[in-house]
Amino acid sequence: MSAAAAPVAAPPRNDLLGWITSTDHKRIGILYLTTSLGYFFIAGALALVIRTQLAHPNATVVSAHAYAQLFTLHGTAMIFLFVAPFALGLANFLIPLQIGAPDMAFPRLNALSYWLFLFGGLVIFAGAATNEGAAATGWTAYAPLSAIKVSTGLGQDMWIIGVFLVSVATILTSINFITTVFIYRAPGMTMWRIPIFTWEMVATSLLVFMAFPALAADLLLLFVDRHLGGHAFDPAHGGNAILWQHLFWFFGHPEVYVMILPYFGVISEIIPVFSRKPIFGYTGLVISAFAIAGLSMGVWAHHMFTTGAVNNPFFSFVSFLIAVPTGVKFFNWIATMWRGSISFQTPMLFSIGFLMNFLLGGITGVMVASPPIDFQAQDSYFVVAHMHYVLGGGSLFAIFAALFFWWPKMFGVKLYEGLGTWCFWLLFVGFNVTFFPMHLLGLEGMPRRVFTYADQGQLPALNMIATLGSYVMLAGVLVFAWNVVASTLKREPVGADPWRANSLEWWTTSPPPEHNFDTLPAIRSERPVFDAHHPDVAARTPR
Amino acid sequence: MMIGLRLFISSAVFAIAIAIAYWLVAHEIVGTFLLGFMACALIFVAGYMIVAESEANLHGDRDDAKVSDGAGELVGTFTTRSPLPIWTALAVTCIGLGLVISPTLAGLGAIAVLVLGAFYIVQSR
Numbered sequence: 001m002s003a004a005a006a007p008v009a010a011p012p013r014n015d016l017l018g019w020i021t022s023t024d025h026k027r028i029g030i031l032y033l034t035t036s037l038g039y040f041f042i043a044g045a046l047a048l049v050i051r052t053q054l055a056h057p058n059a060t061v062v063s064a065h066a067y068a069q070l071f072t073l074h075g076t077a078m079i080f081l082f083v084a085p086f087a088l089g090l091a092n093f094l095i096p097l098q099i100g101a102p103d104m105a106f107p108r109l110n111a112l113s114y115w116l117f118l119f120g121g122l123v124i125f126a127g128a129a130t131n132e133g134a135a136a137t138g139w140t141a142y143a144p145l146s147a148i149k150v151s152t153g154l155g156q157d158m159w160i161i162g163v164f165l166v167s168v169a170t171i172l173t174s175i176n177f178i179t180t181v182f183i184y185r186a187p188g189m190t191m192w193r194i195p196i197f198t199w200e201m202v203a204t205s206l207l208v209f210m211a212f213p214a215l216a217a218d219l220l221l222l223f224v225d226r227h228l229g230g231h232a233f234d235p236a237h238g239g240n241a242i243l244w245q246h247l248f249w250f251f252g253h254p255e256v257y258v259m260i261l262p263y264f265g266v267i268s269e270i271i272p273v274f275s276r277k278p279i280f281g282y283t284g285l286v287i288s289a290f291a292i293a294g295l296s297m298g299v300w301a302h303h304m305f306t307t308g309a310v311n312n313p314f315f316s317f318v319s320f321l322i323a324v325p326t327g328v329k330f331f332n333w334i335a336t337m338w339r340g341s342i343s344f345q346t347p348m349l350f351s352i353g354f355l356m357n358f359l360l361g362g363i364t365g366v367m368v369a370s371p372p373i374d375f376q377a378q379d380s381y382f383v384v385a386h387m388h389y390v391l392g393g394g395s396l397f398a399i400f401a402a403l404f405f406w407w408p409k410m411f412g413v414k415l416y417e418g419l420g421t422w423c424f425w426l427l428f429v430g431f432n433v434t435f436f437p438m439h440l441l442g443l444e445g446m447p448r449r450v451f452t453y454a455d456q457g458q459l460p461a462l463n464m465i466a467t468l469g470s471y472v473m474l475a476g477v478l479v480f481a482w483n484v485v486a487s488t489l490k491r492e493p494v495g496a497d498p499w500r501a502n503s504l505e506w507w508t509t510s511p512p513p514e515h516n517f518d519t520l521p522a523i524r525s526e527r528p529v530f531d532a533h534h535p536d537v538a539a540r541t542p543r
Numbered sequence: 544m545m546i547g548l549r550l551f552i553s554s555a556v557f558a559i560a561i562a563i564a565y566w567l568v569a570h571e572i573v574g575t576f577l578l579g580f581m582a583c584a585l586i587f588v589a590g591y592m593i594v595a596e597s598e599a600n601l602h603g604d605r606d607d608a609k610v611s612d613g614a615g616e617l618v619g620t621f622t623t624r625s626p627l628p629i630w631t632a633l634a635v636t637c638i639g640l641g642l643v644i645s646p647t648l649a650g651l652g653a654i655a656v657l658v659l660g661a662f663y664i665v666q667s668r
Contacts (some may be wrong), residue, residue: 012623021626099603108625108663115632123636154643161639182547185603187613191546206554209588210581227643246573294554297581298561301574311569514623520610 012514023107024514025096028114030410032089035118036082042125043077044477046070048470051434055467057455067451068136069128069155075139076159079259080166081121083395087262088117088173090402091201093410095177097505098195100186100523102516105179113173120165127155127162135159138449140252141222143233143244148226157226164219170258171212174205186504188523195503195526196285200265203289204258210297211254218247242309249300257296259391260358261289263398264329267351270405271333273501274348275340281332282526288325288332295322305374312371319369326362330355346420347499350401353428357393361386364439379449382442388435400427400480408494412510419483426476433469437462502527545604548597551589558582627666631659 012018012027019027050070053061062070092110096103104110128134132153137146146156181194181202222244224230231237233244264285272279279285298318301310333355342348364386368374377383400423408414441462446453453459497506506529508517521532531538562578565571602608634655641649 018624020629021624023625023628024623103623107623108628111625111628112631115629116635119632119636123640157643158640161636161643165636165639178547183599183601183603185601187602187608187610188605189603190606191604202550206550210554210558210584213580213584214577223642243573246577250574250577290550290554294557294561297558297578298565310574311571314565314568522610 023103023111025092025104025107025110026410026512026514026516028110029089029091029093031114032085032092032117033410035114035121036086036089039077039081039121040086041477043074043082044474046074046077048474050074051467051470053451054453054463056464057460058452062451064451065133065136068138068449069134071449072135072138072159073125073128076124076135076163077121078391079139079255080163081117081124083259083391083399084170084255085117085166086399087201087204087259088113088170090266090406091177091197091204091262092173094406094505095180095198095201096184097409097508097512097516098198098503099181099184099189100504100517100520101180101184104176105184106176109172110176113169113176116165116169116172120162120169122162123158123165124162127153127158130154130158140248141244142248143222143225143241146222146244147233157223160219160223160226164216164223167212167215167219170208171216174208174212177201177205178209186520186523189504189528192283193523193526193528195265196268196279196282197262197265197503199286200261200268200289203293204261206290207254207258207261207293207296211251211258214247215251215255218244218251221247242304242307245304245307246301249303250297253300253303254293254296256390257292259395261292263354263395263402264289266398266402266405267333267354268329269501269503270347270351270401271336273405273499274345274351275337275342277336277340278502278527278530279332280335280338281328284328285332288328291325292322295325302369302374305371306378316369316371320366323362323366330359345404346415346417346424347401347405349421349424350397350404353424354394354397354401357389357397357431361389361391361394364389377442379447380442381438381446381448384448385435385438385442388438392435393431396431397427400424403480405499406505408498409505409510409512411488412493413487413491414494414498415483415487419479419486423476423479423483426472426479430469430472430474430476433472434466435469437466437469441466497529497533500533502530504528507532548589548592551585551592555582555585555589558585625666627659627662631656634659 012022012024019031022028049062050067053059053067092104095101125134130153132155134155135141135146135151135153135158137151137156141156141159144150181198185191185194221230221232225232225234225239231239233239233241235241268279268285295318299315299322302315302319304310305312305315344352364382368377368383368386404415404420441459444457444459444462446459453463494510496509498510499506503526504520504523505512507521521528525531525538525541558578559582562575562582565578566575569575602612605612634652637652637655638649641647641652
């Protein structure tokens with residue numbers, strides 16, 4: 001592409017019709033991001049009701065059945081509708097910009113994926129309006145709990161349909177990402193020069209391609225069992241209930257990495273910028289991403305240790321192995337910061353928060369990868385704490401880091417630093433006050449997914465602390481919302497590169513034009529914008 | 544393209560290796576089949592890339608390519624607006640919901656998908 005190759009003649013429409021018919025990757029990315037944030041607010045509100053119910057023993061804020069619906073919708077929304085789709089939105093916005101492409105490879109397919117995701121989510125929530133309410137089988141929907149004899153309501157069917165639509169949307173998007181990165185890189189943007197975030201999205205897309213079909217098949221089988229006389233999960237007629245768990249976790253554990261690999265990419269983009277250094281170990285970061293992706297396909301049954309139906313040593317060993325490439329990444333991030341000129345602006349604060357929280361989640365992950373410990377921790381609040389440290393303390397903090405970092409590129413204005421710092425500390429303190437006590441609750445024997453508990457031991461005090469922490473987190477989210485409103489109303493425009501960053505998206509205007517780039521710099525390293533701004537340094541850097 | 548091809552081939556080799564290792568260690572058929580299907584999917588993509596894309600000469604693959612090398616008509620072929628995706632998603636959602644609520648709704652959704660498919664073909668010409 002050259003300066004004269006701007007491909008679009010008509011300016012984009014800014015009205016509602018312009019947005020819903022747009023196939024521009026940036027608009028679809030922003031639609032994904034706002035929709036997933038909307039689902040996050042709903043899922044967060046459900047979590048607050050859950051925590052309010054658990055604040056005191058024997059509380060009656062909600063009934064047992066309503067509580068089951070609440071944690072099902074909370075888990076489903078956070079996993080299927082927020083953490084993973086937010087990464088898809090971010091990648092939609094960023095990948096073509098980072099590789100110097102004018103759009104995604106399949107723009108209409110891209111738009112279709114978004115709308116399937118939106119409607120899938122709405123169908124899941126619409127289940128709450130049916131006679132028996134929403135699905136109440138947890139986000140894992142284990143058979144036979146999800147069979148028609150037990151879960152008779154229409155809400156469970158709508159959950160199946162909704163999750164199926166979302167999974168198809170995710171597969172389509174992933175194919176789009178892989179094709180775009182392989183085919184549409186700008187001249188000189190070789191694969192070993194693409195930013196780490198884009199690499200992580202390639203690994204994520206590969207994971208989706210391998211894992212999500214198992215979920216789709218699982219949901220189809222469940223639907224056939226419920227409505228077409230199938231018996232795939234019915235042992236009384238030759239089926240096997242454990243089959244659901246195999247298929248579900250064959251998707252479910254890679255899904256954990258679908259929800260974390262993109263955010264490894266986010267952190268890998270932010271830390272070098274705020275350390276004023278190039279990323280340490282670019283190749284190591286790329287290889288470790290694919291090592292994590294590959295190994296994650298071989299660990300699904302560590303969620304099934306206690307069934308007695310799987311080979312525990314095999315899955316335990318492979319689960320331990322994943323800690324190695326993850327450790328490589330941590331080493332690279334710390335080495336990037338080492339002796340750097342670090343500035344603690346909001347994206348960096350959230351990145352450091354990510355490192356601290358995710359480290360704790362990773363360590364407890366290694367613990368429960370050991371079957372003897374898992375037999376004690378299974379279905380207890382210890383596991384709840386572990387997964388929230390990975391996906392809340394890890395992914396959520398990286399999401400806020402990404403929002404603060406790329407907000408100027410998306411909307412042309414910066415979010416306020418002061419409010420950003422308040423947002424970080426409220427979320428960091430609130431998060432740890434909420435979820436650290438859950439480790440202790442688990443060790444005290446409190447099972448997950450119960451709507452109340454006995455007034456004994458440390459359970460009431462620890463639950464009250466966790467509930468107070470959740471309201472501190474709410475304050476952090478409200479500060480973020482206020483930051484968005486205030487900075488949008490004040491509207492102080494920023495330039496193309498407000499952070500003095502490295503990758504290609506910072507070359508174009510903020511926000512970018514519909515065709516992305518009017519000009520492109522020469523691409524001779526993974527930091528083309530830095531090279532263009534500092535040709536003397538670039539000339540001295542060995543390639 | 545070569546790196547992409549290598550990525551899929553190495554992933555396929557890994558999938559075959561782990562499927563064999565899993566069978567030898569666990570003798571468990573569901574997991575072995577899942578890993579085997581995963582290997583088949585990866586082999587399919589790698590095979591497609593070998594057959595259809597091995598001759599691809601992309602400017603993005605060349606270390607020394609200049610920005611001007613990518614200039615030309617091909618850059619300007621992207622759709623920027625289409626009403627078809629949202630209608631297709633609505634139609635597919637109708638099919639899904641219709642399966643549990645009303646066969647009529649599912650039928651209408653299926654007809655809409657066929658009509659929209661025709662529009663896609665027309666719009667692509």
